Each structure stands twice: as C-alpha cells, then as structure tokens.
Amino acid sequence: MTAVTLAAAPPPRARFGRRGAGAVIVAALIAFGTLGPLLITADPARQDLGNALAPMFGDYWLGTDHYGRSLLARLAHATGLSLALAALTVAGAAVPGVALGLLAAWRGGWTDRAAGALADMVLALPGLLLVLLFAAFAPGEFLPLYLGLALAQWVEYFRVTRATARSVLARSHVEAARLLGFGPPYIARHLLLPELAPVLGTLMAFGMGTAVLAISTLSFISIGLHPPTAEWGSMVTELLPYYAEAPAHVLSPAVMILLTVLGFHLLAGAERP
Amino acid sequence: MAGILRPLAGRAVQALTVALLVGLVSFALMHALPGDPAMRIAASRYGPDLMTAEAAERVRAELGLDRPMPVQLAEWVGRLATFDLGRSLVTGAPVAEELEIQLGASLWLAGAALALSMALGLPAGLLAGMRAGRLPDHLALAAAVLLRALPVFVTGLVLIIVFAVWLGWLPAAGFGGWRDLLLPGLTLAFGLAALSSRVTRDATAAVLAAPYVAFARTKGLPERLVVLRHGVRNAAIPVVAVLGLQLVYLVEGMVVVESLFAYPGIGHALVHAIIARDVPMVQGTALAMGLTFVLVNAVVDLLCAALDPRQVAR
Numbered sequence: 001m002t003a004v005t006l007a008a009a010p011p012p013r014a015r016f017g018r019r020g021a022g023a024v025i026v027a028a029l030i031a032f033g034t035l036g037p038l039l040i041t042a043d044p045a046r047q048d049l050g051n052a053l054a055p056m057f058g059d060y061w062l063g064t065d066h067y068g069r070s071l072l073a074r075l076a077h078a079t080g081l082s083l084a085l086a087a088l089t090v091a092g093a094a095v096p097g098v099a100l101g102l103l104a105a106w107r108g109g110w111t112d113r114a115a116g117a118l119a120d121m122v123l124a125l126p127g128l129l130l131v132l133l134f135a136a137f138a139p140g141e142f143l144p145l146y147l148g149l150a151l152a153q154w155v156e157y158f159r160v161t162r163a164t165a166r167s168v169l170a171r172s173h174v175e176a177a178r179l180l181g182f183g184p185p186y187i188a189r190h191l192l193l194p195e196l197a198p199v200l201g202t203l204m205a206f207g208m209g210t211a212v213l214a215i216s217t218l219s220f221i222s223i224g225l226h227p228p229t230a231e232w233g234s235m236v237t238e239l240l241p242y243y244a245e246a247p248a249h250v251l252s253p254a255v256m257i258l259l260t261v262l263g264f265h266l267l268a269g270a271e272r273p
Numbered sequence: 274m275a276g277i278l279r280p281l282a283g284r285a286v287q288a289l290t291v292a293l294l295v296g297l298v299s300f301a302l303m304h305a306l307p308g309d310p311a312m313r314i315a316a317s318r319y320g321p322d323l324m325t326a327e328a329a330e331r332v333r334a335e336l337g338l339d340r341p342m343p344v345q346l347a348e349w350v351g352r353l354a355t356f357d358l359g360r361s362l363v364t365g366a367p368v369a370e371e372l373e374i375q376l377g378a379s380l381w382l383a384g385a386a387l388a389l390s391m392a393l394g395l396p397a398g399l400l401a402g403m404r405a406g407r408l409p410d411h412l413a414l415a416a417a418v419l420l421r422a423l424p425v426f427v428t429g430l431v432l433i434i435v436f437a438v439w440l441g442w443l444p445a446a447g448f449g450g451w452r453d454l455l456l457p458g459l460t461l462a463f464g465l466a467a468l469s470s471r472v473t474r475d476a477t478a479a480v481l482a483a484p485y486v487a488f489a490r491t492k493g494l495p496e497r498l499v500v501l502r503h504g505v506r507n508a509a510i511p512v513v514a515v516l517g518l519q520l521v522y523l524v525e526g527m528v529v530v531e532s533l534f535a536y537p538g539i540g541h542a543l544v545h546a547i548i549a550r551d552v553p554m555v556q557g558t559a560l561a562m563g564l565t566f567v568l569v570n571a572v573v574d575l576l577c578a579a580l581d582p583r584q585v586a587r
Contacts, residue, residue, distance in 0.1 A: 216424055220424070251434075
C-alpha cells in the first residue's frame, strides 16, 4: 500500500502546530460536551412551540429547532453523547485488536495465521456494510451498532500492532532481554510499549474521527440512534425538511461534526497509511 | 501469466467469504428478529387480512421452518449457492428481479461519481504536485483535509442548499435524466477526489524528482514529452492502486447519498430493507454490493498489473 504523507517533509515545528491546533479543538469540544449540559440549564427536550425555528442570536443563542427546543442545549448534549460513544467504540476496537496483535506477534505460526484469516474475513466487506448488517438486528439500539463498529475497526489495530511488535521482537536487544530471563510482561512494558504507543495514539485519534462520522451517518439514515435523542446525525434528519427556511439551523450539527473530526484528524498528525 | 492468477485467486476467496458472511448473518437475522418468521412471511405474502394461523403453518411446512436449525442453515446456504435469493417480504417480487433494477441505477451513480472525481482530483493533484510546497499545494491540501472531515451527508446537504435551493440549477432529488445524477455524483466525487488528489500530488512530486526524469531533461527532451513519456504512467500506478481503497468509500457513501437524494439504488434499498426487516432483501442487496465490490477490486488488480508489470513478475 502506498504511504500518503500530508506535505513534502513538513518542518517539525509546523507538525507540532497542527497537532496543537487539533488538541485545542478537541479539548474545547470535550469541555463543551461535559460542562455544557451542566452550565446550560435549558432542558434539551423542552418544547417551546410558539418559538419554533427561532433565529440564531435571539432569545435562544443558537435558535431553536422545529419543536422550539434550544439548539445550544441539544448540541451540548449531543457533543457529550457522540464523544462518549466514539471513545467506547475506539476502546472496543483497540483492546481486542492490540491484544490479538501482540499474541500473533509473540506466538507466531498457527495463532498468527488464524488471527490473520479472521482479519481478512472482516476486511472482505466494506466496513459500513458490516455495521449495517449488525444494526439490522435491532435498529435504533446502540449495542449492535457498537459491536459492528468495533468489529469493523479492530483489524487496523491488529495489523499495526502485529507488524510493529514483530519488528521490535526480532531486534537484538529484545533477544538479549529474553535470554537474560526477563518475562513477557517486562518486555511488553519496557521494550515494546515505547515503540507501540505513538503509532497506536495516531490510530486511535483517527479512529475517534471515523467513529464520530459513522455514528452520525448511521443516525442520519435512521438506522443508528433515533429522535428524540439529541444526536448530531438525527438532528440533521429531523431538521432536514426545513432546509429552505433555516439552512443555518440544519447545518449547525454538521458544523459540530466537522469540528470534531477535523480536531481529531489534526491531533493524529500525519495522514493514515 | 501465472503471476496475475494469485491475486485473482485471492479475490475469488474474498468473494466466497462475502457470500458466506452475508448469508450467515442473514440467516441469524431471520431467526433472531422478534416474532415468528413463518407468520412474517405469511403476512407479507397474503396480506394482513388473509394471514391466519393455517396460512402460517402452510408457510412453515413449505419452507421447512419447523426443521432443526442445522438442516435449515444447510438449506439456506444451498439456496445461496444456486443464486436463489427468494422473494421480498414487502413487495413479494423475486429479490433478483429488484436487484437488477437497483444495481443498474447504482452503477450509473458510481460511474458518474468516479468520472467526476477524476475530473476534480487529477488536475488538482497534478497542479499541487508540480508546484509542491507552494500556494496551490497548500490550498489543495486544505481542501482535501476539510472534505475528509465532512460526513458524506453534510457535503450532499450543502450542495443541495447551494445548487438546488439558492441557485435552483439542479433538482434536489429524484431519478430520471442526467441532471439527477449530478448532485449525488458530485457529493461522492468530492470525498473521492480528496484522497485521489493527495495521491496524485505525491506521485507527481515523486516522479518529477526521480533520476530518470532528470536524465530525460538533461538529454534535451521537451518538458511536454518528459511528462507524457516518463511522468504519466509512473504517476498513474499509485493512483490506480488507491482506487481499491476508494471503492470502500464509494460503497459506504452510496448508501448515504442514495438515502439523502432519494435515489432508487441498491444502497437505498438496503437501508429500507433493514428498517422494514425484509431479510431476503437485506441479504440480496448486501450480497450484490459486496460481490460488486470484490469484482471491481479484481478489475483494479488487473489494471495495476497492466500498468506495472514488475509487480506481477515479483
């Protein structure tokens, strides 16, 4: 596979600037998602039908939706929900992926081949198709959605962990440590982890972006979370009929998605291999 | 010739995996959904008024839904192997018949999206690569990063608001003439071009910095011939190779774009089948999408081999 780099050898300072910008955006979003629901006392489900589709920067800071619900409150709750669900998905993909990758690299042989075959099986279908098939079991519930997303994403962690671990384990200083009698836990923590951590960090930041996109997309096509839950994708679906009168209202959840994914992509640094 | 057979054999295994995976999940779906499958099928066949307990029993006996699970599973796989996809539980029409129409509509959309993405991504990438590190390069990078961070449905929504609502140039939804293909095609093309323009840019920059290009220039070839004879084909290799990756994006994007634009394609059908719990249609549409995905990937493999015979010889 061809490695795609962002720009022709960017100077280290520029790379830090990009990651720094990503970190600021992500931190701001986490603050909005956690503190927002506490500070904004408006109930995201309270309807004010006399004030439906109120304009932005009026009585309501970001206006209201078609039921007169405060968009600011709904966006704050949706931000917390999306970040939490995405983090859960990333953890659900990374933990088994890394564990299997380590196992495959350590044991080699039969274990390695079986795990590789499993990974190939998952990759035979485009990820979203797999998630949709899983979501069909119980549309509108998060559990099958989460299982499908984690199942579609663990392969990446598995492959990267396996490749990195294999190359590290083959080096002479690791062999020396093994001969000296250091056990697998010591080698994993002190020799493997420092090499693995930055790669996994990049993957997980990209994974957060992918998960946020997938969760909102599935809600948008009415297969993920359903209204009245405040979720970015389903908020767009709900407001879609009003795109002629209130385009800014329809696009406000979209701006949040854009910011979130952009933040995580910038935080990840280089483009995905 | 033997070299090309190995990747093709891999694709054949992949196609089999897709068929088995979709078949097994669909079988599980049939039995895991709440309610009695025989009742569901009877209701869809005869309508809610004629759906009696006897009708359900007849369906149960006919389809063998009362037999042990392993026997039913073997039958299910057997029917799959003979391409007997059954009938839709909603319309009652054979699944294969509906798939033919939907797949045709989707292939038109996919073709339009790919063509538009080439028209957008290749010139942008070429320009950025030839001016690497300068303004066009930075602009193309910013556009690509931004487009990759937008979900497909938001890109589509913005296009609808601009071109259908404000300017009124193109229809916001529907199916018929070529004008209906433009907005959904463009939506997918933007996402595809975000990746292909970056790959084109890297390939162009790498090729132009290669020693053989420097040599071609030194020996006095005009710049036009340098690019045409030595540049294009070498730069095309990674661009075609990454088409395989883009197919994943295309298949995933089609599901969303077809729903957004009410385009009667196969992705739209899959979403509706899931919501209506029409298991035969879920299986049929997922199978058709998965197998088309594998087939097009095989074509990309062949294209790559034709462009770069070294890979085959290896």
